Amino acid sequence: MLRQTVHRQVKNILQHAPARTSTSALAAVSHSLRLQAQAIREYSAPSAPSSSPSSNQSQQPKYRQFHTSDVNKQAREVPGFPILEDPLANNHSIPSFMVGTQNGFLPRQDPLDVLPKEYEALEQLLQKMPLTLKDGSKGFLAQGKFGEACEGLPQYDLSNVEDSELLSALYRDYTFVASAYLLEPCDLLYRKTGEYGLGRQVLPKNIAVPLVQVAEKIGAKPFMEYALSYALYNYRRIDKSKGLVWGNLELVRAFSGDKSELGFIISHVTMVSHSGELVKNTVRTLEAADKHNRQQFNDSLSNVVSTYEKINMEMDTMWERSMPSDYLNFRTFIMGTKNQPMFPKGVIYEGVSEEPMFHRGESGANDSMVPMGDNLLQLTENMPSNPLTAVLKDFRTYRPHNHAEFLQYVEEKARQAHVRQFAEQDPNSAAIYLAAVDQIRNFRNRHWHFTKEYIIKYTKHPVATGGSPIVTWLPNQLATVLRTMQEVGAKIDADKLLPENKTLVDALTKRADAQARILEREVAQLRTEIKDQDKV
């Protein structure tokens, strides 16, 4: 049935394709649809509990269809993947999240910040929800009254909603309500005792049914996600004419409602605001490696390095925008229901399925900038084959569908074009490659510091919000990056390097050596302090 739908779509595109559309763009769309169908099959596989609200709906494809003719008109003709050059901000029929050279991994249009009047009860519930409200008073969560307040929420029927912007807003809002409802008891207990206890194990049908309806329409899992809800679909520009910069952004929804939650979320947005540039140069680097164009390869990979530099500098502002001592105030609400002791048997979605569901929680691990670098630089395939790396791969399914497809495209293309090997064939290209890997190291190393300073310093809870073991998972990737740098550095013939590259290669490899030793010692020590670090 799905295969037939996809075939019909491809045929339709071929018949109605604009004359200008190249075969490569058509191949791209057909590839995109094939992946879509594959993901539909995976998500509907028997191991994943069915999440259809009714038997009638279970006949429908689980993923919202692309209005591919719109995409075709605007897609840059990258062989293999349609990338938007124009975000098509006025288009409300294609998904809100589609990779573009302008919007990068951000939504194509700013998030819808107020729900239409007909959803007033939902809007009001969310506005009164945070621990601290905008006027400084206590919201439902602070008073332990959120669960009770949810009882008054009508069960909206979302089956006729088709506008992609409204669907995205409703998905964001229902995922906020669901997480607050499920985790409210954990937050109350944590504030009293420092323990999370158990969350609510059943999601009532007035939340569960519309959440599953909207999740199916946008092709997401029915649980809070990083891009589709908490971080990248949750900002509002204060001055619409100004950019996505710190000072001009506020939150649409919040759990704690304090300044540190604002700083935490907005730092992600301002970092991702550079991702269009990153996408553009990643694609150019892939093209250059494919065509063996050395000059283009060096230029575009150097641009990748300088863009990651900007992103890393932006990341460093986290320390002043969001206080480490406040982080645990909102962290409870972004926890998942998979691999978390608060939900030992998952969560039953009332009115949807009798089978419990398990979902990873919100996590920056579902951002696409670092996975794109991992794939471009072929770091993903250098990760050890172990259960921690399997978690990394699982995280890649928790993101907008089009982002997941794009990451897969970059991984395949880099492998076909032998990006790393092409870089290593020329010592100065290898130096640029090393500098690019060093930016990924910079990100992951700062990130490891964040984890120690914002989390491990305050709690011995063994699992991160995304369900990964807090001490061992991040170092699994950081150690791979350091090892890759050591391997590449050792192969470079220093005598053939430009003088500036000689100094660079020397400094980067020495630092990688030192950090690898420190990391190993740190992890060994932390493993003795926090339990269950081999459990994934």
Ligand code: HEM
């Ligand atoms: C206070 C700041 C932060 C803390 C405490 C933090 C914490 C964590 C933790 C504990 C994980 C492990 C995965 C899991 O949730 O199970 C993770 C993963 C990740 N986070 Fe963050 N995070 C922070 C900020 C950010 C920011 C600003 C970004 C930017 C996009 C980000 C991107 C990532 C990425 C890409 C991963 C996966 C890392 C990898 O592949 O090695 N995080 N984060």
